[in-house]
Amino acid sequence: MERNTQKNGLVNMLGLLVACVVAAVIGKIANSATSAVGAVFLGMGFLVAAISYFQMRLENREHLEQLEFEEIAKDRNRSALFDESGDDTFLAKKARQQFERFFVPTFTTLLGIAQASAAYILWKWLPDAGLPDLTKAPLVMVAFSVFSIVLFMLGKYSAGVARLDKLRLLRPGGAYLLLGSVICVVVVVSFAAGRFDFPRLDAILARVMVFLLGLSTIETFINLILELYRPRTSKQAERALYESRLIGLLGQPVGLVSTAAQALDYQFGFKVSETWFYKFLEKALAWLILFQLGILMISTTFVIIDPNQIGLLERFGKPRSSGAVLEPGIHFKWPWPIDKVYRHPAKELISFDVGYEVADKESIGRTLLWTRTHYD
DSSP states (O other): OOHHHHHHHHHHHHHEEEEEEEEHHHHHHHTTTHHHHHHHHHHHHHHHHHHHHHHHHHHHHHHHHHHHHHHHHHHHHHHHHHHHGGGOOOOOHHHHHHHHIIHHHHHHHHHHHHHHHHHHHHHHHHHSSSOOGGGGGHHHHHHHHHHHHHHHHHHHHHHHHTSGGGGGHHHHHHHHHHHHHHHHHHHHHHHHHTHHHTHHHHHHHHHHHHHHHHHHHHHHHHHHHHHOOOOOOOSSSOTTTTOOHHHHHHGGGGGHHHHHHHHHHHHHHHHHGHHHHHHHHHHHHHHHHHHHHHHHHHTTTTEEETTTTTEEEETTEEEEESEEOOOOEEEEEOOOOTTEEEOOOSSSOOOOOOOOOOOOGGTTTTTTOTSSSOOO
């Protein structure tokens, strides 16, 4: 089991590295902002998977050391020798404790700084990123579709086996694998929108991804602060400090309520998931969200044009061939983002002076003769 766990951790790490390189290369060649931002996410995931893999190796060494000690301790003559040796007997355990005490907080701090720097640089870069190269859309869509399936399978397996306490360190890398699968789908959607004459969606989705990277940065530093005050319980396995609940939620959006419950369980030391309020939310939250989204989409199907305005109706970024101009009144359309309406004050009287200035208000209304100077 230990060797299989290490192999899974190594596969997760290599999978994220390959996906990061491919996303970065495609982002450069196809000028895709979503692919470039996705490469940053996958790069962060590679670092997290690497540290998880190394920590798994230390825990496996500690486990083997404990098994060896128990075998030797069966001989009572030798057990006394090991009892007298004290801490020097469990060198692997001591190495793991030192690693978690010093290296993990340092790595988490550097990870937060890297996330903050990447979010700032990407946010400044996006206005100059330009539109994606749609001539390479078929190749990009096929490549990211394949990567989406592969990353999803790897991430789903890791997330499943990570439910066991001994395999919990597969969870951080698995969360980034699932997020990578979602990112691949986002890139495919952005290029598909470009094929339907809406290439600006690439920049919009890239900005959303950078915003989420900023939220992940905030979460990283909050975890560092909360770790100082979190109550320790002997029955509950410690969660890796560098593990992001936000990344896990983005990779598996259906686990919103359970993710929140796990966070509260971990921070406060009691089972929030056993309360009646949690059970109610677990059953009703999805329907409530769908209901609100439905109401929101329905509200975008009608538009009101004021008496002094006309509306220009666009479908997928282009004016409709018929009925593109909307007169004042109530009109119905397809929901956003299929149809959009731009209002213009076409029937509003606007006056302005060009080439001269009126001297004073009294001069307005007086009889003007061309033989006299009547302007300044």
